[in-house]
Amino acid sequence: LAKTTQPISMDSYEGQEVNITCSHNNIATNDYITWYQQFPSQGPRFIIQGYKTKVTNEVASLFIPADRKSSTLSLPRVSLSDTAVYYCLVGGLTGGGNKLTFGTGTQLKVEL
Amino acid sequence: ETGVTQSPTHLIKTRGQQVTLRCSSQSGHNTVSWYQQALGQGPQFIFQYYREEENGRGNFPPRFSGLQFPNYSSELNVNALELDDSALYLCASSSGTGELFFGEGSRLTVL
Numbered sequence: 001l002a003k004t005t006q007p008i009s010m011d012s013y014e015g016q017e018v019n020i021t022c023s024h025n026n027i028a029t030n031d032y033i034t035w036y037q038q039f040p041s042q043g044p045r046f047i048i049q050g051y052k053t054k055v056t057n058e059v060a061s062l063f064i065p066a067d068r069k070s071s072t073l074s075l076p077r078v079s080l081s082d083t084a085v086y087y088c089l090v091g092g093l094t095g096g097g098n099k100l101t102f103g104t105g106t107q108l109k110v111e112l
Numbered sequence: 113e114t115g116v117t118q119s120p121t122h123l124i125k126t127r128g129q130q131v132t133l134r135c136s137s138q139s140g141h142n143t144v145s146w147y148q149q150a151l152g153q154g155p156q157f158i159f160q161y162y163r164e165e166e167n168g169r170g171n172f173p174p175r176f177s178g179l180q181f182p183n184y185s186s187e188l189n190v191n192a193l194e195l196d197d198s199a200l201y202l203c204a205s206s207s208g209t210g211e212l213f214f215g216e217g218s219r220l221t222v223l
Contacts, residue, residue, distance in 0.1 A: 032210050034210060034211070036212075041200070041216075041217070041219070042216055042217070043116075043202050043204070043214025043215050043216055043217055044155065044202075044212070044214050045214070046211045046212065046213070049210060049211060085154075087154055091210070092210070100157065100212070101157065102147075102154030102155045102156070102157075103154050104153060104154050105154050
């Protein structure tokens, strides 16, 4: 399983764009990159998933360079409610055995 | 569609006891995985069930066992509880697309 490395914590202010970078040097050819958000005492919630280049949805963008050894989650105009832990995971999409390894995540704190 | 539900939400046990945690997967999802999350740590993969068969296991001892039923709901059983088993236990269901849908978890405290 590919191991990921993220910053332990980040601070930001409301209205700013936040970029969280994740390193995954030994990502496999069939691995996808997925980001989850977790609030205290709740289960993680899917944010975005991608394989290469750029993926955008209503809440975030995911940038993946050509070598796929890293990825960057971009949160536009964060608010206080975006204060949470963000996890970067890599793994396959197959229905069987797609166990995913969560790291310690990045604690994002958004202030006024 | 209904989401993933887990029960109980909180429970307290003593060392040596056994516990069963339950999970109802999201409608249409045939894969269920269980995670243990200690305070301040990321979720750690315990095992996964696909169509009632275990098809992946993390680094957990055999006293952690599970079941998946024909309706794809699942149970996690832990025998001979230890203090270090105190954690949030998360269940996640998926349909094979790689996106996991997590429940709110069961908070287990072992005294």
